[in-house]
Amino acid sequence: MLPRFWRKIKYRYNLVGTYCENCGTYYYPPRNLCPKCRRKSRIKEVQLSGKGKVISYSIVHDAPENFKMMKPYVVALIQLDEGPVITSQLVCKPEEVKIGMRVKAIFRKYGEEGESGIIYYGTKFVPDEKIS
């Protein structure tokens, strides 16, 4: 699974998405083809702001093996200010989360593949206190 993770490091670590110049839609996760324009797509990579709001969330109690140490943890659908919705984790107390809450992206560890395996890093979100 290492190459599969390594290929996407730029997008995971830095929240790089894509933008279709034909219709003006932003995408995250990145897409090479715009589902609105298809062959007319004109895709380029863009740095997303990492600011957004919570659309929905869940507090996960029955955690998958790799996430046992974190439970209970918060997963959320976050709509970035540019438009796309992203599935991510929220780093905050479960009782703090609310739909509509403003959040911002941070760089965090997601897990690791055993003692000697790869360590997964990526983007998580925290409450953006300045605004909300």
Next chain:
Amino acid sequence: MRRVAVIGVGCSKFGELWDMSFRDIVLSAGIEALEDANLEGREIDAIYVGNMSGGRYLAQEHISALIADYAGLAELHIPSTRVEAGDASGGLALRQAYMAVASGMHDIVIAAGAEKVTDVGAEMAMDILSSSADREWEVFCGANLPALFAMIARLHMEKFGTKPEDLAKVSVKNHRNATLNPKAQFRREISLEVALNSPYVAEPLRLFDCAPISDGASVVILASEEVARKYTDTPVYISACCQASDYIALHSRRDITTMDAVVYASKQAYKQAGIEPKDIDVAEVHDSFTIAEIIAYEDLGFVEKGRGAELIREGVTELDGEIPVNPSGGLKACGHAIGATGIRQAVEIVLHLRGDAGKRQVDAERGLALNIGGTGATAVVTIFER
């Protein structure tokens, strides 16, 4: 297009079948279907089998040939094909078999669904099932299938006022129905209180909101109308079998409280069958999580968007209600043998339309089955009539 009839159905027991192998389970459903259709075996022209993940559950691929082989059909050399769409694999197999007969390519075709999940541990089983969502951009973040359906439930509650009690009532109803189904995994009634006090899996979903992951297999045998008359006096006809797809990940969808694939597939199916949602007398829907049954009521057009919970509150979908839903016990209580589920739903509807559903029999002329894959990136809607 030729008219297609179901001439035989079979179903294994659903549950944790420790003493049965994948082959044993498939065979038990297959033999029951052959007996039901009064076939010897050599009449079969082709097999389609839905199986989500033989590769990861059993480290066995090439399920198609394996099934034909252990069904005793190796020397007939008929085409056998495996299809996959997560837990909608069974629905796909049904549709492939339907098209094979409708087109005139074959006369008698088996549509099977099978999954053996208990040869791996429960956590591995959930991880494998979760691969019907987006592994790289959802599951990577710890958003497994329960967490994704939990986010659907949370937003449905926020937007439409659906309550935890409404979800629990779906579970209570389906458990009650399963007490009448000898093939069901869980055959005990549960109280609303027990459901509402069970531990959280992914808030707001609790243990009793989540279907189990089960072993099981189901088989239906399809034939052209003309051929069907030779084998049965009680054919059940398939008046539509429609499939639709959507974005694989929830985060890409227009609205996570609507499964557009279900809306598209069902609209197409109603049109093809020349009926409206109100003409459906009984339905089996994909309650992998209780919220999915409530959303199915809406997306199938039984009630308008946002009002799904009213149907469970008012008892409309109970066994003695206006539109009984999941008389089998559904995925929640009959069990969810992933690739087998879509076929098991078809078996249930056929039994009701023939009057062979025993103690859970409802009065019905027309029935519908809804099978979805993952969080709804695939939907198959099939309409049956007497």
